[in-house]
Amino acid sequence: MKQAWEQAGxxxxxxxxxxxxxxxxxxxxxxxxxxxxxxxxxxxxSSRVPGSGAPERIMVAAVQALENRGYRAGxxxxxxxxxxxxxxxxxxxxxxxxxxxxxxxxxxxxxKDEASDYWxxxxxxxxxxxxxxxxxxxxxxxxxxxxxxxxxxxxxWLSQLIGAAMGTMVEGYTSxxxxxxxxxxxxxxxEPNTYNDDITYELAFLDAFSRYGYDxxxxxxxxxxxxxxxxxxxxxxxxxxxxKSGILPPESGSFHNPFCEWIGAQMKxxxxxxxxxxxxxxxxxxxxxxxxxxxxxxGILGEVFNAVLTALAFTEPDVRTLLRRAIDLIPADSxxxxxxxxxxxxxxxxxxWHQALADCxxxxxxxxxxxxxxxxxxEVIALYFGxxxxxxxxxxxxxxxxxxxxxxxxxxxxxxIQQGMCIIPExxxxxxxxxxxxxxxxxxxxxxxxxxxxxxxSIKDAKNKEEV
Numbered sequence: 001m002k003q004a005w006e007q008a009g010x011x012x013x014x015x016x017x018x019x020x021x022x023x024x025x026x027x028x029x030x031x032x033x034x035x036x037x038x039x040x041x042x043x044x045x046s047s048r049v050p051g052s053g054a055p056e057r058i059m060v061a062a063v064q065a066l067e068n069r070g071y072r073a074g075x076x077x078x079x080x081x082x083x084x085x086x087x088x089x090x091x092x093x094x095x096x097x098x099x100x101x102x103x104x105x106x107x108x109x110x111x112k113d114e115a116s117d118y119w120x121x122x123x124x125x126x127x128x129x130x131x132x133x134x135x136x137x138x139x140x141x142x143x144x145x146x147x148x149x150x151x152x153x154x155x156x157w158l159s160q161l162i163g164a165a166m167g168t169m170v171e172g173y174t175s176x177x178x179x180x181x182x183x184x185x186x187x188x189x190x191e192p193n194t195y196n197d198d199i200t201y202e203l204a205f206l207d208a209f210s211r212y213g214y215d216x217x218x219x220x221x222x223x224x225x226x227x228x229x230x231x232x233x234x235x236x237x238x239x240x241x242x243x244k245s246g247i248l249p250p251e252s253g254s255f256h257n258p259f260c261e262w263i264g265a266q267m268k269x270x271x272x273x274x275x276x277x278x279x280x281x282x283x284x285x286x287x288x289x290x291x292x293x294x295x296x297x298x299g300i301l302g303e304v305f306n307a308v309l310t311a312l313a314f315t316e317p318d319v320r321t322l323l324r325r326a327i328d329l330i331p332a333d334s335x336x337x338x339x340x341x342x343x344x345x346x347x348x349x350x351x352x353w354h355q356a357l358a359d360c361x362x363x364x365x366x367x368x369x370x371x372x373x374x375x376x377x378x379e380v381i382a383l384y385f386g387x388x389x390x391x392x393x394x395x396x397x398x399x400x401x402x403x404x405x406x407x408x409x410x411x412x413x414x415x416x417i418q419q420g421m422c423i424i425p426e427x428x429x430x431x432x433x434x435x436x437x438x439x440x441x442x443x444x445x446x447x448x449x450x451x452x453x454x455x456x457x458s459i460k461d462a463k464n465k466e467e468v
Contacts, residue, residue: 038093045088054172061368065258070118071110108256121335123297127288133331140278140315144459154452155416161433163408165192166398175401185398194436198409202271204228205290213462218249218289228440235259239294254296265291266302266372267406273310275459283311301336302372306410313417319388339373343380353385353396369402378407390415390423
């Protein structure tokens with residue numbers, strides 16, 4: 001193999017001089033590049049959620065997320081927020097780029113807030129630390145070779161599409177404002193589609209899993225991201241930048257990433273449970289590997305929670321029992337456990353999900369609607385009060401608001417796995433779900449049945465690799 005200096009030398013010594021016209025010089029292409037970066041930065045200061053139109057200001061949310069994790073942003077950070085909002089309103093991108101750079105520096109060097117309740121909890125930084133803190137149930141064997149298993153897999157994927165499509169229409173709003181705008185929502189508010197970013201990362205996991213099986217590592221998943229995922233939001237976008245800069249997991253999930261405990265890991269734990277039916281330990285291990293690509297700490301525990309829920313749904317028919325078992329597999333001294341336990345206690349205390357939600361809203365009002373905590377509460381509430389009823393579970397998780405597509409996409413597969421395709425109301429099975437359309441490189445389209453078979457074949461191949 002030629003050395004780098006040899007390869008570079010070949011280019012240099014063999015280059016034949018030419019005289020370029022003004023058109024050939026390509027300097028003007030930089031103007032389009034400038035517009036692109038200005039537009040990307042603009043989204044950080046003011047944007048609308050693609051599916052619902054909900055407003056978001058990611059730079060403000062970055063400060064909020066950092067403070068949720070027990071750090072003080074400081075006065076200068078707040079001054080920069082005000083200056084940035086003003087510069088954005090005036091369209092002054094020279095100033096906006098300067099302000100954004102300084103603000104990110106302030107966040108990267110924020111001081112630890114020793115008085116924050118965040119530090120009262122144990123910080124879980126590795127799977128090895130996590131697995132020592134919980135007692136996993138015995139693995140229950142699930143026959144993946146029978147038609148019933150494929151039926152349950154299909155029901156899981158279809159339910160994720162249904163939940164995500166329903167939630168995408170309403171995400172980013174409070175339950176109260178959804179009621180004011182739409183009343184009770186039991187059906188699609190518009191024609192559904194499969195466009196959302198949630199499933200994208202599950203497909204990237206499946207890509208890596210199909211090649212490496214149960215031994216898949218976070219590095220291998222990260223490289224699938226680099227190849228397949230063109231762009232992201234908040235934690236995922238920062239992680240993608242880190243990965244493409246050569247910063248691989250676990251650092252990719254934590255380096256200069258204030259959003260590392262947001263919902264991004266929690267929203268994709270389902271696939272880790274699907275490929276580990278009946279095996280909570282395996283589901284948790286895969287979820288940790290997947291989670292640390294773009295998240296850390298409680299953010300990863302959110303993915304573990306959903307992975308375990310999904311894996312155990314193959315063997316536990318009672319939803320509330322399943323929910324309790326999943327909560328018990330989150331370390332009792334973690335902050336994430338305090339969140340899902342609080343939501344559970346609210347459900348036990350009240351006979352009405354609205355009151356349980358109101359208590360959770362009040363307790364976690366300092367958190368962004370994309371943070372893992374308020375959304376984990378909604379998952380618990382919807383599963384508890386839905387109690388295995390597909391229509392009611394979807395209704396509750398939709399009406400809870402916040403990041404409704406992520407929440408519905410994760411919990412709607414639970415009753416579907418437990419009961420199979422027969423539980424899904426026909427009116428919710430829209431023709432759009434027969435073909436999955438994404439924004440991924442190389443995997444823009446596939447049918448639902450192809451996705452189911454890819455998942456099933458990947459599980460079979462992974463099991464065969466284990467036996468070799």
